[in-house]
Amino acid sequence: MAVPAVTTFPKSNDRDEAFVQVSAERASSEKQNDKELDVKNELSNDELADFAAEKSALRKFDWILLPQIMMIGIMAALDRINIGNARVMGFETSIGLTGSQFNDIAMVFSPTYIVFEIPWVVAVPYFGIHRVLAVAGLxxxxxxxxxxxxxxxxxxxxxRVLLGIFEAALVPCLIFIISTIWPRESQAKRVGFVYIASSISGAFGGLIAYAIQISGERHGLESWRWLFIVEGVVSTGLAMICWISLPKSAEDAWFLSEREKSAMMAKKQREIVYKGEALFTWATFKVACLEPLVWLAGLILFSNASAVTGYAVFLPTILAGMGYTRVQANYLTIPIYGFTGIVVMSAAYVSDRLQRRGIILAILPLFPIVGYSIAIGTANRAAGYFGMFLCAAGLISFTCIFLTWLSNNIAPDSKRSVALPALVSLANISGISSSYIYQQDDAPRFVRGNSISVSFAVMVVIGVVGMYFLLLKRNNEKKKLLSEGVTDNGLMGDRALNFEYKL
Known part of the structure; x- marks a missing residue:
């Protein structure tokens, strides 16, 4: 039986067997006194009460923490990609950009984003997610x-350099805290909220940009300036609220009762044997850096992110190149991201339901492969617009489920707290190169840029298949040792004999 990598409920079969055993003892032993029976009954009731408190606590996290995660994700994504909307609102002309200077501005976000991801997520166990995300959001x-x-x-x-420093905290911190609260079998739906936020932000971003654009210049400021001002004010206010509303940790959330806090603490303590502490150590840092799985995952995420980053920033530009007006290029992004949000949650639900994430991850890149191929093969703007739906749905859904897959298969927490931001950092190196995929001299159809993006999608499929067989090989090696009677292979975390990788 696999040992979960993150917090889980006690196995129902184990509880049932324990209760059956107690009942059998009561029935078979007439010499047991009433006091012993009362003690056993009391222990059983306590176990049931702890389980109920644990379930109640997780429901509260669903209703109170997840909406906050979505709001934070929406605003962060808006602040990150609004430069693409601003471009079709006169941003380049207003500040006197020439040549590939816009691409330079889009690119410089990535280096600082990469460098600061690990420090931010390592700070979470020490200072709490409420402080870390509040400071970053502000x-x-x-x-x-x-x-x-x-x-x-x-x-x-x-x-843009400063924006990269602060936004580096977002995704790895949120995914790490999710991995410490919910069972790994149901994490994809929760991580899905992080990525559906990106879809919602894309839809809202187009709507906000459209509304501000048609309003024109106000108080001597061009419309693109108001786009940044309005979204910046909202993000600043939200960050101040986060300091109060976000919990410090799973076992110290302000909205939990004392019984629920005790249940979450008890769960954390009993799983430390398998998971280890989440605090940073150089030993776990070394283990994470030497893990082949992390490097392979980083290359897969790099390939997918290369397409995602170019798509998110340059989508309005791509649509304008298809023949749509500048105003249309902003509001036509709304249905694309709305559809993507539905696909993200559907894919996350199916992956949790089937517990077969690898197969789903091999299928999702096929959508952008088809979408980009349509955009490359025809100048028909309706067909090209349809292709953009497929690209967004596959690219964004993939990242959500893939990070969940990795979180499920990396243990203990201390290794995961380094590995997740490390592999995301590897992926985000793509932001440096992907900012130059869509060059102005390739307009209007951007055939070269779309061709590069489709090649990255093909690499993703190859990488996922390779990773699937790597995990399958490790599982088979452990099964072989167990069948030979081996009880300990001398390794820890996900490499330990009793850990089964999720395929």
Whole structure:
């Protein structure tokens, strides 16, 4: 039987067997006194009460924490990709950009985003997710607000560098805290909220940009400036609320009763034997860095992210290149991201239901392969627009389920707390190169850019298949040792004999 990598409920079969055993003892032993029977009955009731408290606590996390995660994800994504909307609103002309300078501005976000991911997520166990995300959110909100007042290329570069520093906290921190609260069998739906937030932000971003764009210049400020100002003010306010509303940890959430806190603490303590502490150590850092699974996963995420980053930033530009007007290019992104949100949650639900994430992950990249191929093969703008639906649905859904798959298959927590941001950092190196996939001299159809993106999608399929067989090989090796009577292979975490990788 596999030992879960993250917190789980006690196995129902184990409880039933324990209760059956107690009942048998009561029936077969007439010499047991009433006091012993009362003690056993009391222990059974306590176990049931702890289980009920644990379930109640997780329901509260679903209703209170997940909506906050979505709001944070929505605002972070808006602040990150709004530069693409601003571009078709006159951003380039207003600050005097020439040549590939816009691509430079899009690119510089990635280096700092990469460098600061691990420090942010390592800080969570020490300071709590409420403080870490509140500080990060306040930072990216102020930077976004300030972007509305820039006047030249150098200032634009500076704001994007700072934005990368603060937004680096978002995804790895949220995925790490999710991995410490919910069972790994149901994490995809929760991680799905992080990525459905990206879809919602894309839809809202297009709607907000459209509304601000048609409003025109106000108080001497161009419409693209108001786009940054409005979104920056909202993000700053949300960050202040997060300090109060987000819990410090799974076992110390303000909205849990004392019984529920005790149940979550008890669960954490009994799983430390298998998971280890989540605090950073150089030993676990070394283990995570030497893990082949992390490097393979990083290459897969790099390939997918190369297509995702280019798509998210340049979608309005791509749509404008198909023949749509600048105003249309903003509001036509709304249905694309709305459809993507539905696909993200559907794919997450199916992967949790079937517990076969590898197969689903091998299928999802086929959508962008078809979508980009349509855009490459025809100049028909309706067909090209349809292809963009397929691209968004496959690219964004993939990241959600893939990170869940990795979180399920990396243990203990201390290794996971380093591995998750490390592999996401490897993936985000793609932001440096993907910012140059869509060059202005490739307009209007951007055949070269779409061709590069489809090649990355093909690499993703190959990588997922390779990773699937790597995990299958490790599981088979453990089964062979167990069948030979081996009880300990001398390894820990996910490499231990009693850990079964989720396929």
């Amino acid at each position: 930072g990216w909100g102020v930077v976004t607000l300030g972007t509305g007042f820039i006047h030249n290329y150098g200032q634009a570069i500076a704001t």
